Amino acid sequence: MTVMDQTFADRDYSLTGPESDAAVAKGLASADWYHSDVPRKEMKALMRRSDAAADRDTVLWIGLLVLTGCLGVLLWGTGWAVLFFAAYGVLYGSACDSRWHECGHGTAFKTEWKNDAVYHIASFMVMRNPIAWRWSHARHHTDTIIVGRDPEIAVMRPPDMVKLVLKFVGLPDAYFDLKRLGVNALGRLTADELEFIPESERGKAVYWARVHVGIYVATVVVALVTWSWAPLLLIGGPRIYGCWHMVLMGLMQHGGMAEDVLDHRLNSRTVLINPVSRWLYWNMNYHVEHHMFPMVPYHALPALHARIKGDLPAPDRSIVAAYRAMIGALLRQQREPGYAIRPVLPATARAFREDLHDLDVARGGA
Amino acid sequence: MAWVDVCAVDDIEEEDVIRFDHGERTFAVYRSLEGDVFATDGLCTHEQVHLAGGLVMDETIECPKHNGRFNYQTGAALRAPVCEALRTYPARVSGDRIEIDI
Numbered sequence: 001m002t003v004m005d006q007t008f009a010d011r012d013y014s015l016t017g018p019e020s021d022a023a024v025a026k027g028l029a030s031a032d033w034y035h036s037d038v039p040r041k042e043m044k045a046l047m048r049r050s051d052a053a054a055d056r057d058t059v060l061w062i063g064l065l066v067l068t069g070c071l072g073v074l075l076w077g078t079g080w081a082v083l084f085f086a087a088y089g090v091l092y093g094s095a096c097d098s099r100w101h102e103c104g105h106g107t108a109f110k111t112e113w114k115n116d117a118v119y120h121i122a123s124f125m126v127m128r129n130p131i132a133w134r135w136s137h138a139r140h141h142t143d144t145i146i147v148g149r150d151p152e153i154a155v156m157r158p159p160d161m162v163k164l165v166l167k168f169v170g171l172p173d174a175y176f177d178l179k180r181l182g183v184n185a186l187g188r189l190t191a192d193e194l195e196f197i198p199e200s201e202r203g204k205a206v207y208w209a210r211v212h213v214g215i216y217v218a219t220v221v222v223a224l225v226t227w228s229w230a231p232l233l234l235i236g237g238p239r240i241y242g243c244w245h246m247v248l249m250g251l252m253q254h255g256g257m258a259e260d261v262l263d264h265r266l267n268s269r270t271v272l273i274n275p276v277s278r279w280l281y282w283n284m285n286y287h288v289e290h291h292m293f294p295m296v297p298y299h300a301l302p303a304l305h306a307r308i309k310g311d312l313p314a315p316d317r318s319i320v321a322a323y324r325a326m327i328g329a330l331l332r333q334q335r336e337p338g339y340a341i342r343p344v345l346p347a348t349a350r351a352f353r354e355d356l357h358d359l360d361v362a363r364g365g366a
Numbered sequence: 367m368a369w370v371d372v373c374a375v376d377d378i379e380e381e382d383v384i385r386f387d388h389g390e391r392t393f394a395v396y397r398s399l400e401g402d403v404f405a406t407d408g409l410c411t412h413e414q415v416h417l418a419g420g421l422v423m424d425e426t427i428e429c430p431k432h433n434g435r436f437n438y439q440t441g442a443a444l445r446a447p448v449c450e451a452l453r454t455y456p457a458r459v460s461g462d463r464i465e466i467d468i
């Protein structure tokens with residue numbers, strides 16, 4: 001039996017439960033992953049860093065944030081304000097995720113301080129502790145969708161469809177993210193955070209949580225003093241009313257795909273999407289490619305896709321097509337939690353390394 | 367310590383790195399843009415990934431797994447998630463060959 005069609009009891013997705021030890025015992029933790037072959041010379045060209053694309057995109061992003069935010073406030077009380085805040089919300093509450101992600105990898109800009117500056121701004125916008133999430137994301141890349149190891153599994157099985165729909169309006173995520181920042185600001189880290197943040201970095205995590213919480217408290221004070229919603233619509237609020245595009249993109253990354261495999265072609269999804277979404281999402285729709293080669297900057301991902309597509313499953317042709325497949329899989333996983341979409345590889349693709357995937361991961365009750 | 371032959375100078379492009387295995391050990395051997403040669407342990411101190419798959423930029427090597435960075439000339443850890451420095455080894459050009467002292 002492969003991991004694709006097994007049935008199993010509810011899993012423990014925490015990083016401190018029995019699934020974590022089981023993953024280690026099965027050789028799924030910190031394992032070697034499948035990589036498509038790309039000659040070193042070509043890979044070096046794909047990995048090459050430059051400030052040009054991210055400079056342009058960041059000036060445009062900040063310019064649009066200032067423009068839509070100012071117009072929203074100036075036209076307060078008119079229907080135009082709704083329109084401008086809707087745009088501002090997506091630029092803040094959704095585009096922040098991809099900026100956080102790429103600058104966290106340090107690949108968006110060639111200049112390091114630019115990566116760091118945008119990373120911290122975007123971490124604040126997306127309500128993530130910049131230190132904790134840097135380490136959480138490193139673990140996500142080490143053990144992508146390995147249950148008990150990966151702290152960033154967005155869709156746990158069996159999927160809770162109501163929870164998934166609520167994510168589009170930031171619930172309950174924004175609440176839990178804020179709560180976690182509050183806990184960190186009090187000097188405490190969660191059990192999972194203690195699992196992946198090294199001791200030397202924990203003080204920094206507390207420091208940045210305090211900075212974030214301080215800004216939120218100041219925003220609430222200004223809102224109360226001015227007796228206006230505007231400060232909350234400008235700071236913090238977009239994580240709720242503008243996050244829908246981030247969730248729309250984020251769920252596609254791994255939703256409905258395999259758990260506990262060592263091949264990103266099986267647990268990640270590449271989707272061809274419209275140019276506006278690609279700009280907001282900084283090309284992370286090429287998600288298989290990103291996971292296979294995290295050194296390749298976002299602006300080179302379309303070229304990487306073109307280079308290795310013969311070794312990858314055909315991408316979903318649109319957001320609608322991806323969601324159609326994913327929702328079908330998620331509904332089926334409610335009845336059969338062991339079910340996962342099994343992508344079809346082209347004839348030119350290298351083998352799946354079935355030896356790695358034919359692991360017995362049946363859990364208690366299976 | 368002893369000088370060990372690694373490869374011909376031209377086997378490493380300028381501003382690049384190769385993997386060099388010797389006995390049970392593995393090393394990363396670099397050539398800078400100026401043509402100078404350097405050597406470090408071959409595995410990242412974060413999660414033991416071969417650095418030779420990474421990207422050399424100026425004096426840094428970026429690890430291919432999580433984009434952690436080291437100064438490959440001093441071994442210093444420069445960017446999380448690497449925290450621990452990399453061990454460096456003397457390297458030299460002898461004729462048209464690169465040698466490292468391990």
Ligand code: FES
Nearest residue numbers: 410412413429434
């Ligand atoms: S293995 Fe090198 S940065 Fe993680």
